[in-house]
Amino acid sequence: MKTVCTLLVLTLTILVGTEAFATGALFVKDIRSTNYQAAPIRFYDAKAIIDDQVATTSIDETFTNTLSVTAEATYIFPLPEGAVITELAYWMNGVKYIGSVKEKKAAQQAYNDKIRRLLDPALLQYAGDNVFKLNIAPINPNTDVRFQITYTELLKYEFGKVNYKFLLNATSMSPKPLERVSLTIDAYSQRNFLSVTSPSHGNFTAHSITKVNDKYYKLAFGDEHYLPTSDYVMQFETARDGVDMNVLTYIGAPQDSLGDGFFAAWITPPDNMNNQYALPRSIVFTADVSSSMDGKRIVALKEALNVFINELKPTDKFNIVVFSTGVVRMKPDVVDATEANLIEARQFVDKLVALGLTNINDALNTSLGMTFSDSTTNSIVFMTDGMPSWGEMDSLKILANVKAMNTKKIRIFSFGIGEDVNKYLLTNLAAQNNGYTAYIQQEDSIAVVIANHFKKITLPALQTPAITYGGLQTYDVYPIILPDLFFGSQVLQLGRYKNGGTYPVTLTGKIRGNDINQQQDVVFPTIVGGNKSVSRLWAQLKINELLDQITKFGERKELVDQIIALSIKFGILTKYTALYADPDDKSTDVIEETTTVENATIQLSAPAPNPSSGTVSIQFTVKTNVAGSIVKVSVYDAFGNNIATIANAYFESGTHTLQWNEVNANGEYLQSGVYFIHIESNGATLIQKIIIIH
Template sequence: MMKKWAIKSGIVLLLAAILWPQHTFAIGTIFSRPLWETKTYNKMWIKTVDANTTIEGQIATTVVHQVFRNEMNTTVEAVWLFPLPENAVVVELQYEFNGKWYKGAITERQEARQEYEERLRWYLDPALLEYMGDNMYRLSIAPINANSDVQTKITYVELLPYEFGVVDFTFKLNAVQMSPKPLQRVSFSGVFKSDSPFTAFRSPTHEGTTAMSITKDNPQQYTVIFGDENFMPDKDLQINFETRRDDVEMNVIRYSPTAEDSIGTDSYYAIWILPPDDVGDDQVIPKKIVFTADVSSSMEGERIEQLKQALQEFFKYLQTDDMFNIITFGTTTFAFKEDLVAASPENLEDASRFVTEIGALGLTDIDTAMRKSLEQSFSEGYANMIVFMTDGHPTWGETGVPTIVDNIKKANTKNVKIFSFGVGEDVSKPLLVQMSTENGGYAEFIAEDDDIAKIIGNHFKRISKPVLTDLDIKIPGLSISDPFPKPLADLFWGSQVRQMGIYKNAGTFPVFLTASIGDKQVSYESQGIFPDTPGGHRFVPRLWAKAKIDHLLDEIAIYGELNELVDQVIELSLKFQILTPYTSFYADPTVIRNKSEMQPEDFVLFQNYPNPFNPSTTITFHLPENGFVTLKIFDLTGRLVCTLLREQKNAGFHVLQWFGTDASGQKVAAGVYLYQIEFTNSGGEMLVLTKKMSLVK
């Protein structure tokens, strides 16, 4: 059964602990503050960053080794918020303590956070890596001794983006720019391998500097080394490369696990399908395309101007054999033409004038706009598609997401692919995800400060030359299951299609790709070796698991946090050690020090946990010697609420619980309370410590 916790509110609270004092927070920054205190976090020095990457084709495995320096004269907790590339999967966290490295394990998020706090209260050394959304991660490490170093190693695997024939690798070097002073050392080393010869290899960000070395080892391998000292990085490190393809290419890779992998006995495969480098006009499928755009009142201002720019870009990528239309909607729906028209110079000129006159007004009737768009004369022999853009939720006509999605599905009788773009934060993500994925397209979400025209313009460029449609992969004789993604997307020039799955039996089998080019059926064949002996490309199972997790997260976005969906995400995350919004990496020393080694020498009253709390909280204190102890609760007026403890205690740690009640056992009101401990030592001296805590209802 699914554990009950509030995922979204948990993320907000974790971030708020840092964001509240600062008001703003830059990515890739380390902050620290004295342990057990609630002071504002200060920047922490990132001493060194060393990264090592191995790339085979489009699969990159990167290990990042960081050393942080606590320059304060006190023990601190550090929090690092940092980004990773969009398709990255964190697969390993290591943490150095007392000269020995420890490996983190994926656990359920709430369990990891509680374990981290528990270890912290007992003064051990834990590390906790949490996924914060939008491929942003938070690493919490505590305690870090005064004037000392702490080291971490994070390993992540990513499928590198491929667009317009170019593979792009980016190392987030700029993520460390907020260190309070230059880094002692920054280094990166990478080996880039390809089955096909490289036709281009370059670094648009760092090539030509004395800090960068690019060596061509052979036609199919490059080595890159970058390094600098006393350096404040101010930009990411990018490497772009191209390889040669003269026809549609299929690549098959696989992995059969060993017992040490602990992922069961199933074997996994991945298939890549790429178009040729150059696509002539005679190889391009003509398309019928409708741009359906939200022009309701919320689009007023810069958004409507960027929409107009995007539409002008749209016209540039129409071929002479294409047909198009533009449909705008607010409370009512307007079309450039009643039906699709040829992309002739005259029609494009008229369409440009139509776009110039677009204004923002009205409510948001998505249902009517989509049904009208699907009534256009789509037909076989064309790549049929709708590009849909909105910045909000349906507010007029039919507003129920399930009904709108069902209406679109019923109206889509010509297998029209739907590509959706959501602008800003106040957009119906479940609607856009479902109506796109169920109709052969995808949904993309554009941040408030992103360039709408550029992003949608790139999409038009990507889909301007359809190469293959209605793709299907068959491997006769091989028993496969759970292929992802579902369904396969169309193949466009400059893009790629991939499928990952599980296979049960072994052997050499033909891999058939069937597809359509216009109204013609085509087939491509490749031989695939699927052994059951351990080995292969070890990252393949994680790529499959990541694809399935992404599919389940899309389902959660549509249907909500249903037990069966969340449980599957957690199960896959734990099995394949992939970080998700529901899990965290947790590491601490596996050999616990004996109690005398971990006890502080002083009289200490720790911050209660949890705080704020409801209905109960834990109070921990440490006595350096035997003595008499009184622990009292007061409200902010100084009125005594209750006495939790009044007795002789031995030296060491002690733990109490307060259940939010007064001396008579009645529940007290929500608010801020003081807890005060009085300790009389063997010399008759009384020591007093006081802290605040908050009870919430």
């Protein structure tokens, strides 16, 4: 058991640490062994529905157990940041089993119990950093296993465009090219689309974009014998006229027991709202040049710094601080962005090399010690991989030191360079200092990313934003406190409401002390229907709020109980819950390819012994309400293949027992695995499962 835990923990550590290597991997092992090996993906088909900025994606995936023995599979995969899993399903013998959310310890215990009995449950758990682990067992030798995962996410708006990213690269660890890959997207908008593109796959002949009408587009990508090398990105822009207020709602049917309505409100202010309040800027660029930044990262860092320098205006002040084991300043303090100083800055950047350890604490203290004026927009642009290795290395203490040092309330913007970054430190550093975090990936155009963000971080933000909903009765609205609204961004809020109708929705705030007020009438429906994903996304935000309280006040039982209750009610995974699919729980079964019905004339008992390793006794009863019946008894494998016929004859009423010596139609002994006894009579089929062990 120790070997298994070591392997899985190591795998999870690699995946949690980096999106690049969190590319999705399936490992299989002999169910009695501890040695895992990668298994190939056969089919990977995904469908996405985008409704304004809510996307629901369903992935239908088929793997192959390449072992010649019964196996357990462990699938580790990432989802986009903030995505909420809403359904887990898998197929055995044509039957679709749908998972339900359970308390994590109970789900794990149930899964372990089934494994010991060689039954076929599935367990999906959250591993942290939006990485998930799915276990399915047992899987027959040299056979396929098919499962489906559905998730919902809120799509981010930035600089006038909305991006949908599908982690297609989550299949790149398959040992063989995929036999088939496909992705279809149906995109809908309340406003007309101005543009719909795919920056990642738009030039592929295997990709298509079809305009159905001004508010509906279809996109498709597909290929055979294909091994992806990058994620799929879709980007769209919709028409706006001044302030843009979009609302999606959901009201559940009475039987759903969800109560009042749910809403998600997006407010996008006019692009020119910030411009009239622009001020000269004082910016300190603080850059990591430690050994961990060597290679592609230092190249990306230099390019980013040069783009920043090129964006400076003569009215700005700036300085560059670089750090590794020690801290070096280009100038003792901020200087004017004169041509001479810009030339010196470029020369300073050109000479940078990656060497030494990572002293983040001293670098931030040095940067905060610069002279910042009340007459300028003041900020620190912090660029690193975020892995402290010298000086103060405790992330919590670094954050506390920065908070104590930042008496002038300088905004800090964190830029993660490369794939493997300390997201916790970078995210909290920005959030606690009125900034935000961005990540520059290897495939990104650094010049474009930096140019966009430079305007965003240097124009004054809308401070203390708030949304009011007129006479609409709202409650449980999240986030409770809205973050500052930067140029090119939008504000999002989810909540519950009691009374529908048309109400004035108002965004208020201040830009450099000036009152801002944006208002628009919005309709909140009163009838059942809408987008159900809104309710789950609301529940996720409420769960996040409860998790924040646990971080502050400790793991109190009442907080944990609320999280578990919300998780189960709305079908959301958390660190306290898991998705569990149990073939013995008939409430989770959905009969698909095989028709299985109760028969009033015949009854099939459970085969014995089960599991079996020799001869199987199959007992059935022709009921007394019929004189007799033609009965066909067959054996099927887990994917519905008829491998043997045991009997096909007339049987009189009464109980009958057949003996089967576990051979197929060719007289060959079956391999260990899961099989199904089918009994057909009077147009109906009954099924019993049998485990064969050799």
